[in-house]
Amino acid sequence: MPKIRTKMIHFFSYNENTAQRYSRNHEHKGGGVNMKKWNKMAMGVTALSLMTALAACGSNSSPASNTASNTNSTKESAAPQSTTDKPVEISFANWISVEDGTKEAYNQLIAEFEKANPSIKVKSIGIPFAQFKDQVLVSSAGGNPPDVTMSNQNFTPAFVGANVAAPAQDLLNAEIINDIVDASKAGVTFDGKVMAMPWAPHPSALFWNKNLYTKAGLDPEKPPTTWDEMIQNAKKIAALGKDENGTPIYGIGETGASDSYTGNMLLRISYSFGGKFVDDQGNIVYDQGTALKESLLYMKDLIDNKVSPQGAAMADLRPMFATGALGMLVDGDFGRTNFRNMSGKGAEFDKEWGVTTVPVSKTGKSETFFTEHQLIVTAGSEKQEAAAKFVEYLVSKEAMGIYHKLNGVMSARKSISELPEMNEDDYSRIFNTQMKTASPLPSKNPKFDNAMKNSTDMIVMVTEGGKSPDEAIATVMPKIKELYKK
Template sequence: MKKTICALLALLLVCSAAFAGGSSEPAAAGGPVTIKVANYALLESGYEAFWKGIKTNFEAQNPGITIEWVTAPYGEIMNQVINMAGGGDKVDVIFGEIDWVPGLEDAGLAAPITDILPQEFINDFYPDVINSFKINGKAYGIPLYISPYVLYYNKELFRQAGLDPNKPPATYDEMLAMAEKLSQLKDSNGNKVYAFGQTTASVPVSGASLNAMVFNFGGQILDDAGRLSVDNDGFRQAFSMVKLLDERGYNPQNAKLKDLRNLFALGQLAMYYDQSWGFNGVKSINADAVNFTASASPLRGGSGTGQSLLQAHCFVLVDNGKARADATSKFVQFVINENQLNDYLANLTPAYPAKKSMANMTGVVNNGVLKGAAASAGNVKQQTFIPQLSDLNLELCTLAQAVTVSRQNVDTAIATFKRNIQAKLN
């Protein structure tokens, strides 16, 4: 068993038997086919109706193909998929995030998309987006939609602080000047209003958000060959900013994205970084959030241009033989289509299309929440894919906690980070 697979299992807190591979026997050609789709979103508020509608409508249009959902909470779905595969029962499709791709490919649970999807369909996706899914020249995931980390801000809190709600900050210096005023506010119940939220909790998505912040400052974490490369001003400046935000009490300490969404929805957080689709979580807590929420491009810091990390909700495909692969191809093409995603992106998950033919979807063009950050979709940077990406993201969280919770000097904390992650990369 490869070391990286063990690391993946450890990350997921799984103690399972050695990966055995294998798959169920495919249905006979021309006969009924069942495809298994792993999808955590069925258990999340607001998404269930959409995905149940997908199943109903797809099966109606494709007699003989049945979708069988494999569900588990967000933090456990990878565990579920790996355990099933270890018992010889592979799913056909995994609905997940781009950061999951290298681990799934390394574990043998991802097929090149060209093995399953027609080239004509793939060619409709923006080339830079498809390139972001490549490992050794082959793409191992296909995005439903994409997003950088955008800046969400509360227009009403801006007004209360005497700030122009139509002029969000463009740089970190501008943000700090505004944060000083915003941090003086209290909500209607007398609770503290935090000025700026950057997630630092020990979950991989928080590490991805910190990675995006490094890109904001023009820094990098890995070089093109996947080697650690943090001896640059942008990397240090990003974590110096994390420390400063904590010292001034602007940033909720050790918060998960869901914590930031909750605070933002309740009017206790003025600005925060999130994937564009995080607004669905905000809206599910407070439906009125659509009236006070606006978005802006990621902030520029240091010598950076405000570049952000490309994020995507995607399908990772598994090859379980021709019959199931053909059915999987039909399913993917059915879902990643304007007919299915227009209302979804307009009303559930604000995000940007990954396909050229969907660029002018009304659900995106007319979306007030997305409008302010529209330019940011063209200012993204790809993180180099390595099998240990989840480990790297978790170590970035540990670094952020070292300079905040533990109050360590930034240079000391970075030195410790380098030792810890280098041991996992070797």
Template sequence: MKKVLSIGMIAVMLLMLLAGCGSGKEAGTDQTSQQENAGESAAPNAEPGESVTLTFASWSITEEATKDALEQMVEMYKQIKPNVTIEFIGIPFGDIKQQTFVMASSNNTPDIIQTISPTFPTYATSDIITPLDNLLGQDYIDDLMPSMVADYSYNGQLMGVPWAPSPYVLYYNKELFKQAGLEDRPPATYDEMIEMAKAISQLKTDSGEPIYGFGEATDKLPINGMISLRNIYSFGGSIFDENGQVNVNTPQVVETLQFYQDLVSNNISPQGAKLKDLRNLFSIGRLGMYMDGYYGKAVFRSLSGKGEEFDKEWGVALVPKNKTDQSVSIAEAHGLVIAADSKHKQEAADFIKFLTDKDAISLYHQKSDALTSRISLSESPEFNASEFDKVLIEQLQTAKSLPANNPGLEQAYLDMSEAVQRVSVAKEDPAKVAADLNAKLQQILK
């Protein structure tokens, strides 16, 4: 009897083993092997039809300009995948990185996290997010703009999806141009922009408040350090020399820092401003010009209290030419990453694919002017319908890549913003500040 039982148990075990091997070949994939090759810890996917809840940490869901679009996209996805529930975790823009790292420390990381180019390097070089190559597939990745793939990669692996890319373009207030006696056209060069800005800065509001001609963000924040690259590049400078070594102790960077100092010293730009401060000032008619991504338009409409009517009061143009004699800009992108400890990585990747597919990203564009990072969609009529669209698309073609992701890159951006603050607020010597910044970046960006 014991012998019969033993033979029976062995037979059952062999059948189970063969069945397991057969199912893996039949599906055509080996998920465990793929995840391990990508540096992931294996996590089982949900069975077809099984109820899945994905948590999505986002600042866009907390903002009036984008909340409705995200909610509509989730409703659209529910029609496609009724078994998948998306639960938003609304976190303000300035807090999302810190809060999600705190959540990760207790193994409670949201499945999907919204991020942005200046802070993405800290995610990419951490262990709280997972590589995406095997989860998304090569065909999908090949359809992403190469510069955006580079900006969201680390050590040869795609660590995030560029969700909504945007170049920085010039916004100008037509009403203030008219009041200052200027032509109704954007400046063609930096020199012309400064002359126009000086004229606008002579104006006052009816209550005597200052009106600024041109604004640059100078508060100490990583995003402002990244934004300073736009000016560094425009003055013909760079963070790295021709040998790939850090070198910002150059005439071009010194001239860039002098540019920031002169803006504030001559009362052309507000002192210590955040990007949101510039958006607010522009919306209420107290700022003649500034540079921003596509995000500005929806914010202007909301803050001005005039809605679409406010569109008649402003224009958009390419970044003026400077030392390079070209319109030089940078592009950033709102990105999406997946938690390393997510129990539903593939489902999260599928949802991200949906958010960047035609129907969803077209809705996002319609609601808040978000662009697409998909090559196959970039020339679609939906993204080239208006003059605003066309300027953004043209500027995106001239945008220079950001530095490669590095464990110290976010800190480098912060130090760069501090350098801008030192010259614009503390009025320190630009040459000394450039030398000090050079020493710091050489230690950070090894």
């Protein structure tokens, strides 16, 4: 592997609110297992402010023009011009460099980019996902934006609303913009402009543990095809009680932590019951019909009967699945790499699990959503030409080949997603099939991420607070609707 010349800065933004959120997200309140044992994080309090950290990131950067260059008329391989022999240094805010499952892919991508583009060096700003949106917004407002930032469908509306994002369509090759998968392109288009570059869509599918299926008397090669069958299988697995080491076994993992991802997953469940969050005019209709109520009853049933652990974050559920304590889990296409690493068994662990499309429910089809890694060239960057070059590389055939090989991710570009090497096995084919029925998150409103966080209060009220679904909905939904009015 070429020598990697990427400098990395990892930091936490720590305050009392962060500590309280972390405690709520990770402290299990009953249900047979303490969730802290599944996911321990050492929270260090940095002595430097976020502004100082990010200012330091740019202190060694070469001066560059702050004029955005439209590269639509240039080829992807054209290198940005430099007025000095010193390489241009661009900063890249991301979370994949600080996550164990994606570190290797990140390192290879940066090494290959710098090898092919010696006039550009990439400085990584590695930020844990839970703090990512707030830290990018704060640093950008303080005049120290990264040159390129990762994003997703929850974050991009906030970045666009805060003028952090420069229009991608003005900076990237038109051939690339026109190659974006339609559903992904719609998700990054604001007021008629493509503001972010979709990188890797992550449709969620159902993983199942074959060993636990066998122990529960189920056919290990026959995953559930309907919602009711999935619940029945989950209860049979949970009935196993504990493993030989006394570790509780759960049938399926549904998130219950107070974070926006849990809100996304509750919305995903409501899709299976025929629900939706907003109508075509952007009005909130989440509380109309019975879908949200049925979703909360589903969560209450699972947690009350210890079929799913209470108060779990996705960071808790993944290692549980990888260590044989969880029978089923709805997760994204990066699951294979995560489970291989967390199990300690590598590719051998593939023999112990399978993946299939999410079982059908009321709508008669496999309902799920796709989250998506996206890339933004920031409006405040003084090196937009080099930043655009970096983004074009990350979504190229070569880069996606690396990312797919190491993490199984899909591509948001039509021409790349159809390549044989992106559909080389059953795993890839399942996720490409799931992508056909997956819905983009309805996240155009900048307050969507906050709305998803608030919606998790309904789960807590129903599963821990003794409230009925109707009471929880009546309490929380007016707050979400008011949030959207602001």
